[in-house]
Amino acid sequence: MHLVTAIIKPHRLEDVTAALKGIDVNGITMSEVQGFGRQRGHTEVYRGSEYNVDFVPKTMIQVACDASDADKVADVIADAARTGKIGDGKIWITELSRVVRIRTGETGTEAL
């Protein structure tokens, strides 16, 4: 079992969600996050003073899936999230050691 975590531009969320539904993923978790990568934030102006703002609003989505599907999920997210401009985000895949479905107590791939 793998967890695909992607940081994307907030306005790509709708397209990414639609694309993931298209390959029948079991579930998606999204959260609003703030961060920076090579883009190194941006400047903002508040009441006449300029500020270097490191943390830019981003959207994080997480999809738990079977190990064999992880690469496909990552590809689908990347294709749907890409704008070609700086700040498109990153995707990483991690291994999951144990998954439990709370309602039934099922574990492992059954619980996905």
Add this chain to the structure above:
Amino acid sequence: MLGLGVVLLGVWAITWYFSTKAGASMLGQSTPALKADDIVNPLNTVWVLLAAFLVFFMQAGFMMLEAGFGRTREVSNIMLECIADTCLCGILFWAFGFAFMFGSGNGWIGHTFFFLNNAPATYGSTGVAFLAFFLFQFAFADTCSTITSGAMVGRTAFGGDLLYSTAVSGFIYPIIGHWVWGPDGWLATMKTPFRDFAGSTVVHTIGGMIALAGAIALGPRIGRKFKRDGGGMPPGHDMVLASLGGVILWFGWYGFNPGSTLSAMDFGGIGRVATNTTLAACAAGLGAMLFAYPRSHKWDTGISINGFLAGLVAITCPCYWVSPFGAICIGAIASVVMVLAVDFVEWLRVDDPIGAVAVHGACGIFGTLSLGLFATGQYGLPGATGADTSIRVEGLFYGGGAKQLGVQLLGSAVVTFATFAVALVVMYAVKALGVLRISEEIEIGGIDIHEHGAPAFHPEFAYMGHSAIPSGSASQGLKIPRSDETTIGVGD
């Protein structure tokens, strides 16, 4: 004991002094001879000023309503647009807006009182101090200008907003308004005059039609899908703001409608107008809620807010001439008109985030026509010293025939089409200059950050631990060394 004696002596001394001739003249016991104007004019002026302050407070309502129905990324923009429009409107109305609208001239435009020059003590026969009347009318003009911005939320460039707002508050509203409310406006001086008590046509239809033209010229927000394409209105970000904004507007309406008597002496009229305004809003709020329920099986908060606003817009024109029962009927019909108009605007694929076209445009038109149906024929006009019933306004349902209805239809149609045509020209002209709409990049990144420097919500979170960059260095692209720099995510 001694102290009490001193106090008593003191009291006696004061009483004695004021009973003498010298003391009596100091108290001014000679009663001044008051003329009627000395009481009527201040009373009417205080009443109109009170109403003007209430109408001005509607700005707060509009700002909250638009912010609540808007998305987080555009709230700072909405706030500043309303503030800037208000300031701009004040200056323009002082310079020439008021002169175009309320100066005497011909049937089409006024041309006295530019820069408020040569102003008399009171305006016309109202007995209201000239500048109090000006302030009241400025608050109305500002309302019209703000209605317009509601349909254009989220994608209008700030420079474009200033340009078209200049056209709205300086020219379109005052000149077309002159036809109806000017001392010699051609719609007001017809044989059976076109009647618009507090501005269903002048403020709301004009505002709503400019809003429609603006929304058409702008096009929808990026990613906005319409109902017939399987989408719908993107939800607003804060229903608390939206609801409070709606109720503050309702409160402000107590200046808008009752204040339009311009006369505290017509106390019967003020009471009737205030009650009619309330009942129409109540009927419309319930009406919209109940009409929307079978369609979605939800008690829709957003539709209910726009519902009572629709009732308020509709009752604005006929509020002086109808009965409380008539007001309830008008409010109830207006709520249905509003919901259907929202559907129609959606079907046209016009993106109106606040519902300005449906609430102000459509219900402004309906309210104007409703006078021709529901006017009871008992009431005439408010006057400086009391109600004047020498002329009576009577509608179709109360045996007055279709005469008033016909005039209302004519006036409403003329104002609607003239405003829409002129506004389309203005909006497409601003569009041709390339300053009407923000770029796609700005719209996606958030108009607040790009146009105004910072987001509306939680800017302090991002600035935590940072002091301002010394001026100039950031724009030159210099990197500022910081002690807390991390290497996370830098890579390569």
